[in-house]
Structure formats: C-alpha cells, structure tokens
Amino acid sequence: MGVPITFLDKFNPDQFEIIGITLGNTVEYQMTKIYEKAIQHNQNGSIQGGSKVNTRAAILVKDKPSGTVYYTADNAAGYLLSVYPRILIKRRCGNEN
Numbered sequence: 001m002g003v004p005i006t007f008l009d010k011f012n013p014d015q016f017e018i019i020g021i022t023l024g025n026t027v028e029y030q031m032t033k034i035y036e037k038a039i040q041h042n043q044n045g046s047i048q049g050g051s052k053v054n055t056r057a058a059i060l061v062k063d064k065p066s067g068t069v070y071y072t073a074d075n076a077a078g079y080l081l082s083v084y085p086r087i088l089i090k091r092r093c094g095n096e097n
Helices: 005-009 051-055
Strands: 002-004 016-021 039-041 047-049 058-061 070-072 079-082 086-091
Touching: 002 005, 005 086, 051 079
Parallel strands: none
Antiparallel strands: 002 086, 016 086, 039 047, 039 070, 058 079, 070 079
16 A cells, blocks of 8 residues: 555554555556556646656546646546655555554
C-alpha cells in the first residue's frame, strides 16, 4: 500500500517492510497503467511532453483542474494529477494487527 512520507515517524519494522517509493523506477513492481501520449498542462497555459506522469503516482479526476499542473493522455478519460510521492509498504507475514 502507499502511505505518506510522514508515515516514517510511526514506522514499525516488525509490522511493515518498505518496498519503494512512487517516484521514478525505485522498485521492481508492475505498473498498473501506462498513459499514452501524455501531455503536461502548466499553470501558465503552456504544454509540454508529459511522460513523467508514468513515473509517479497519479489520480484520475473528472473535472478539469485549475491553478495546478495537470496531465492528459490518449487513454485517460479525464484529467491526471500527479500526487506527492508515497512510500510503498507491505505488511510482514504473521502480523494480524
């Protein structure tokens, strides 16, 4: 699961294992979605290539965002927002808490 970086203050290595971060290629996990022909829409109205949306966690929203950078892609039915990096953790086996 993905948790905010502030989780590290409460991290218990007996309960969880850190497996990576949602920024760049930090772990060997299969991506669930690759956005095709992504475009980055900047706050000033300019656009540029948006391939970096595929190296970060992204949230798909229905309404066009305002006042922030967002992305569009050929295979996304809406607008994409890149979220702050999340720490990827998994529960250690044998912990039922």
